[in-house]
Amino acid sequence: MKRLSIITICIASVMMFTSCSVQSMQTENIEISSTDVTITEIVTTTEITTQPYNPVVTIDLSFLGDCTLGTQHGDDTDQDRFNYYALNNDKTYFFQGAIPYISSDDFTIANCETVFTDSNLTERDKGYTPAFWFRSRTENAFIFSENSIEAVSLANNHTNDFGEQGQIDTQNAIESTNYTQWGNDDKDIILEKDGVKIGLVCCSLWDGNYADSIISRIENLNSTTDIQVVFFHGGEEATHIAESWKIEACHRIVDGGADLVIGGHPHVLQPLEEYNGVHIIYSIGNFVFGGNLNPENATIIYQESITYNKDTKQIEKSEENIIPFYVYGGTGSNNYQPVPVPEDNYLYSQILGFVYGENSSPI
Secondary structure (H helix, E strand, O other): OOOOOOOOOOOOOOOOOEEEEEEEEEEEEEEEEOOOOOOEEEEEEEEEOOOOOOOOEEEEEEEEEEEEEEEEOOOOOOOOOHHHHHOOOOOOOOOOOOOOHHHOOOOEEEEEEEOOOOOOOOOHHHOOOOOOOEEHHHHHHHHHOOOOOEEEOOOOOOOOOHHHHHHHHHHHHHHHHOOOEEEEOEEEEEEEEEOOEEEEEEEOOOOHHHHHHHHHHHHHOOOOOEEEEEEOOOOOOOOOOOOOOHHHHHHHHHHHHOEEEEOOOOOOEEEEEEEEEEEEEEEEEEEOOOOOOOOOOOOEEEEEEEEEEOOOOOEEEEEEEEEEOOOOOOOOOOOOOEEOOOOOOHHHHHHHHHOOOOOOOOO
């Protein structure tokens, strides 16, 4: 009987993956024969290709108008009011009509015109009548996070309805969602996609002098962010015409470095303007609005798609998309559920015509 010799075969494979994908695999069979043993070696070869570097990033932003997720003095017993709806509906109820449009973007930003608190706080004396103090339970902050809303502005005239403690409770309630960010007159928001940073300035704009501080915030963000967006709150209520001082202030803000300017507070729509290549919409009206049983029933979701080149550090293109909405659907009074206006409805073309300056009114 012959002695069996031992043959040792070492196979080494090194695979390096740096943005690589496997294109194909081939197998070779190598036979080694001796008198008593045949050994088959399996050799695998891999072709590796590198995906090309692309410096261009497109960022899709959606903006929603005044979202008052509360009721006067926090009452939740009136069946016609927002707080009662919040107690008796799932949190996805309110933005159900908007979800198809805001769940597929990169970031959705809304104005939060509500105090979230579970404490029995005293209303701040506003010194005028009629006056309104909107509040709801802290759990209602999750209405934003559960409906794909990544950021909210607290720079508005109702954030301080219940004093400093009301502001702190509201901020804590939003932070507890672990999803939605907040900004105000003292705090910017930084959003980021694929290495491109967007600085969001949430701010008040009650007269032209406010533009100076807004421009300073833009300049401070310029060194750490690539795109600067201003989301302001101010102007006269219930008018479809932007005041001359507000137009001038927004022009200054664009000249000061803003790449997009969005306004709110009038509770109705105001037109879109393109100034020096930058879009300005002076008011996007209401959205989920608990402040009134019969608000003007015409609004929009405003979307902006920004294409940015990381190599040149320039915006290559900005395109707007206007989606006409009812502030509330169904019949009768406010049910706190905005729904899209059908394209074959007269209001659809009426709203678009108004936003682009072709009509004097959106309704």
